[in-house]
């Protein structure tokens with residue numbers, strides 16, 4: 053069996069590794085359109101460090117998966133303790149918001165505490181993300197932070213998003229919220245309190261960890277932009293933008309479902325094309341910058357729900373490299389800005405984006421004048437976050453069922469399956485997927 057894996061992000065590169073020992077597989081080709089592999093797990097040099105497409109921290113509730121991930125980093129990893137703040141009305145509140153109500157202005161603290169303790173929505177079963185926030189956290193925490201922050205990051209109204217992403221968030225105990233309002237500090241979301249990160253090279257080191265362990269059954273082709281896929285006598289012919297065609301017995305796609313559909317449009321019925329057309333996602337702008345002075349102190353991340361500031365998150369990368377500042381006292385910070393195709397941010401030039409980031413830093417008093425931003429670049433990435441709109445589950449299940457059961461193409465990965473998957477889930481699912489594929493190939497080879 054010749055296996056073609058479409059896309060060389062973490063999914064494609066790790067899946068190939070997990071499949072390579074199968075006796076029923078003669079070759080595995082990973083086809084990637086970019087000139088380098090890694091997808092969303094690529095890292096780029098900037099001054100003396102690397103930045104990711106948004107800092108990619110490693111954490112998992114599943115210890116065995118976490119250990120597996122760490123093993124692939126071969127010692128190039130260290131543990132860091134979270135230290136995040138939320139910018140709110142010119143103040144900094146410790147993350148998560150509900151665990152630090154004490155530092156809110158008096159009227160906001162009272163609003164959050166009262167509406168949490170006397171919550172008229174508490175007993176309702178939430179039908180969408182916004183209702184989940186109201187039933188779980190009450191009106192104050194929702195209106196002051198969760199609603200504006202979620203609107204800002206998704207660029208989509210949370211009233212039209214389902215509860216898949218949030219339903220596992222536990223309701224904070226009333227004692228914790230009361231303590232938080234009294235200034236007695238508690239920690240929330242403890243599974244992310246300590247996380248891992250490569251000591252050098254950025255998160256790309258993780259994908260490299262899989263790639264260096266590939267055996268000679270695997271070939272990884274970059275610069276292969278898949279444009280057309282066709283069936284031919286029980287095989288699949290995959291053609292690139294340059295007109296090169298490769299032939300495979302089975303395909304696994306980790307490329308975004310809409311990209312796959314463009315290559316296969318002639319084989320897809322209208323209902324699959326229309327479900328594909330309804331899928332929604334965000335794009336992201338990443339702005340690494342060098343600031344002359346360190347105004348972020350011991351903080352790693354500052355999130356910002358304020359709609360007058362263009363970015364939703366600032367991360368101090370020196371933190372990931374286990375240092376306070378670079379030798380000259382400067383710091384490297386990354387701003388993240390999400391956008392939707394054809395919205396106002398999408399239409400802005402890179403210079404305008406950079407200017408708005410600097411304006412945001414000034415407003416937050418993280419710099420005193422624009423000259424303190426010594427260098428800034430703007431990079432755009434089309435696929436960033438899957439949006440769980442109210443039709444997402446139905447659309448994705450329909451599409452996946454058609455590819456896997458009618459066409460016989462396996463779907464895998466964040467945009468390959470259109471699920472909000474982090475790296476730990478990707479590695480876990482690719483291990484599981486490899487077992488499913490090996491089993492299926494074994495059964496196909498059994499004599500009748």
Ligand SMILES: Cc1cc2nc3c(=O)[nH]c(=O)nc-3n(C[C@H](O)[C@H](O)[C@H](O)COP(=O)(O)OP(=O)(O)OC[C@H]3O[C@@H](n4cnc5c(N)ncnc54)[C@H](O)[C@@H]3O)c2cc1C
Pocket residue numbers: 058059060061062063064083084085086089090091092093105106107108109110111276277278279306307308311336435436437464465466467468473474475476478
């Ligand atoms: C802003 C941001 C922050 C994140 N932070 C974290 C974090 O802190 N911790 C964490 O665990 N996870 C994080 N993640 C999630 C993590 O990035 C993903 O789980 C992981 O990278 C997904 O890998 P993938 O291979 O499934 O998808 P991708 O990386 O998207 O790979 C798909 C590949 O397919 C290629 N491709 C697309 N079209 C074609 C075509 N036509 N022909 C050939 N190739 C094609 C793409 O170039 C890409 O290389 C974050 C994601 C984002 C966007």
